[in-house]
Amino acid sequence: MYQPPHFREDDLGAQHALIRAHPLGLLVTAGPGGLMANPIPFLIDGQASERGTLRAHLARANPHWRELAQVAECLVVFQGPQGYVTPSWYATKRETGKVVPTWNYATVHARGRPRVIEDAAWLRRQIADLTDLREAGRPEPWAVDDAPRAFTDAQLKGIVGIEIPVAQIVGKWKVSQNRPAADRDGVVAGFRAAGDGDGMAEEMAALVQARSGR
Template identity: 50%
Template sequence: MYLPAAFRQDDLTELHRQITNSRLATLVSHGPGGLQASHLPLLLVADEGKYGTLYGHFAKANPHWCDLATGSEALVIFNGPDAYISPSWYPSKAEHGKAVPTWNYIAVHAQGQPEVFDDPERLRRLLGRLSDHHEAGRPHPWTIDDAPRDYLDHRLRAIVGFALPIQRLEGNWKLSQNRPDVDRRGVWKELGASSDEHARELVRHMAIDH
């Protein structure tokens, strides 16, 4: 990932928070068939390994997991909020006109070598933890024990799990840090007034002295 120093995020707590808040990740790897990408909900276990460990699963019919089983390294992309930034939001534009459009965003890249598994009990625990994570906060959360045992056993045979110990973790918090303070305030104001929830979410990450 292209990572200018001004945008680099090294705070592990912030990186983990963004991973946890990202609802769907993109896992990319390269194997005998070339590049493959899958879109997956993942679970982060923050205290496993230096940077944490990611857990997820594939449909067994998805050939992507076969590349991972042969030892292919994987890149996992977690996209955070993003928004278009208009030059008209920069007060400095009125002075010299030297401004062009850009895009602000938050993104996290995690790399590692996954371990693939199909043990039914391990898969059951993984699905239980994933569903508990995504059902949290619902009035009547679904749990894995709600499904009949024989039905669940059948479904478990149709998936393959994986664990990916994170060996490299990078974060890009592109929030106009390379602009003068007056321009950053202009961006902060316009994003905060936007009807786009992603734009408003970016505001919460901008370090602006109110």
């Protein structure tokens, strides 16, 4: 990934936080079957290895897991908040007119050697942990144990687990750090005024504001 120095985010805690907030990662391999990519929800265990370990599961019918068993490395791309930045938000537009549009975003790329797991206990823990994480904020959280055990046991036979100890992880926060302070203020105000239904505009505004002092 292209990383100009002012857009780099090397803090492991910030990288893991983005993964937890935006867990649907794009799993990419280049194996015997050629390039493959699938969106998969991941968990990140920050204590399992030096840079963290990613855990996920795929449908057994998905041929991607067989590719994972034959590659030395895979890539997982996590996309955080993103959004178009109009020059109309910049103070510089009014001062000189020398501005162009751009796109702000935050992303994390993680690489590692995948391990395919078919152990039923591991798989049950995986789906329970993922479910608990996503259900935690609901008024009446659903848990895997709410379903009949025989039913979930049968469902587990249809999935395969993967575990990826992260060997390399890089982050890129392209959030207007290269603009003058007045332009950054305009970007923050612009995203907040634009709003959206999923809170991504507010999340981007917060990132721009948080990194304005760096």
